[in-house]
Amino acid sequence: RIARRIGRPTVLIPTDEEAAVLIAEHQEQLADGGKFLFPRVERDLPRRLASKQGLHELCVEHGVASPAAAFPESYADIEEFAASARFPVVAKNREAFTRRKQPAVNGTTKIATPEGLLELARDWGEQPGVILQEYLPREQAEDWIVHAYFDADSTPLALFTGVKVRSWPPHAGMTANAYVVDNPELADLAARFIKQIGFTGVIDLDLRFDRRDGQYKLLDFNPRMGAQFRLFESESGIDVVRAMHLDLTGRAVPEGEQRAGHRYVVENIDLPALIAYRRSGYTTPHAPARATGTELAWLATDDLRPLFTMLARFVGPGARHLHQLWRTNRRGGGTARTTPE
Template sequence: MSAFLVPARSARAARGPVPDVDTATPAVVLKLGDNPFDHGGLGAARSLGRLGVPVYAVDRSAGTPPLASRYVRGRWVWQPNVDDTDQVREGLMRLAERIGRPSVLVPTDDLSAVFLAEEGAGLRPYFLFPDQPPDLPRRVIDKYTLFSLCRDLDVPCVATELVRSVEEAEEFAARVGFPLLVKVRVPWHSPDRGPVRRTTIVCSGPELAAVFTHVSAEDGMLVQEHIPGGAGHDWFFHGYCDGASRCRPAFTGVKERSYPAHAGPTALGRAATNPELVAEVRDLLARLSYRGILDIDIRLDPRDNRYKLLDFNPRLGAQSRVFRDSAGVDVAVAAHLDLTGRPVPPVDQIDGRVFLVENYDVPASFDYWRRGELDPRRWLSSVRDVDELAWFAWDDLRPFGLMCRRVGGRAGRRMLARYGRARQPFAPHQLTAE
């Protein structure tokens, strides 16, 4: 653990150029989903709070680590029925009344991004947020409609198909070959049972059949071509688009490690300027009339040397703090500047900044080590270069401590559950199930 505590350059980096933000206008970091380890909201609270912006946070649990940040002035612990849009709208209006002045809304999960686009019109007297095309967030979050959208716009993307049976999945595998990816169509519908994750790498027919024993014909699942990866192939793009869909800032970075390996969220990432990728994504955003913060995952396909779009998140990305430009602006700060009528400086990103997610990188590194892609020397070298940690910061320690406690508790419960299953007496149906 000491290796994680060495590179606390995040607080020092905050003492660089100070953007001219409107500190009289608060910010509300909004999360409607139930992911307790969403560190994106914590990053936004630190970015804005260190500049003197009053930050309020909305979450479903009082024990969520981001709510423990010293930079969160007010906490709104709330568990609305997200399908009841009137309830969500009225709750946010009550929050606005407590704050007492219009605030910038920063969505940090897909549910909040969809709600604001589709149902947020009545909130404009109380909050500042982009005027997004109402149907766009849902279309880009849904991985199947995203594929259809890319195909219509002639945007390079991976082959994707919605299948409702293992036979249909096997037909797709026969066309594109193994390995392939099995994905949940929209993230908040994750089944979270059996071998099915939001993203699962499948390497054979028997594995594919095992996954589909947990899939209903009504819901279906997405199967997706697997693009061969490698060092420097996995990229992410973070940006902010103003009311005219001009994307500034536009940041690019390389995903060095992910969890699960090669198929999950960033565990270790590095800021790296990629002008070709910036130009391609800016063109796509303009054609979509996109507005607001975004986070996109892209993979360079070595077979045709083209960048293929994998995921499009119409909200703050979890690893957004890896990016900062030479004026001290990241995407959360850019949103606050633009929505309060202040200019976003037209300057370049700072390259070479490294971001690490503590609770992801430990299992991710072990996974890469088992694959023969990482050794202790290279791991140590990579963590020594870290500029920004997802949870730990010298000036804001409580979120890190709470994250460790929650991760430890979850690991302990899983160990007890496995121990309990191992001690169950043998029954004939167990043999049949195998």
């Protein structure tokens, strides 16, 4: 219906994992007659990348570092894991669509003790759809971001790297404050992995640099546009969405260096995150001392409606969010992130 209403070829841009999977698994119908333009990719690859288990297996297969993980199939498996694992651990919903229909945890959840894990797991059913992952200590780690667009040959036409300074909930949630920081090693790692798996399209990667062994460990592979994609723009004015649009419509993507030092701030969550991080004494060594510019998530002087909408919606959900965090912390001894993984 949308294709008929628009009446000409239209670029499809997935904004969550489910949309990326949907497009990949219905490529022929969506491309029929030139209705929609999108990167063609191996049919099952986005679903595998969006799956925590599938991503971990791909990392092992291609020699990319990732946190140690377990994939329990029963409560007995969880009991066995709890008896031998080193705590704290992290629990995540295993599959993209399951997190919408029957989430086991309300986002990424840090669990401090075996007893906390066993108590939470009682609500996960006979087949718990979770991944239990090694926790990388915040005191010995840094959170990094990669946003990029890869063409039909899995060659990057736009590739950006940045460091996450603060998140909310602290150290386990969505980006609250981040900077564009040049990191050639990380850019090369991401480009090689994408080439190996043959992915095409926009990516949003979350990695944690583990100072204990000097490795970047891939936490999340989002085969779609990221929420903070506007932080990353080249000096020629190209971000990942513009790169994708230009490429799919047969035009050249201008080259240009990324805007190093540019900052991204999510107004409604960065203040509480700032307070929490100052109390903990945590700092990010690679964050620039001064921003070269700031990209705000909600406020735009030419259109104030998103800001007012955010404020109106923040009060009720914010209270429920804090209540859920309190319940999870009380039961599992951890901190939950209620944004999608």
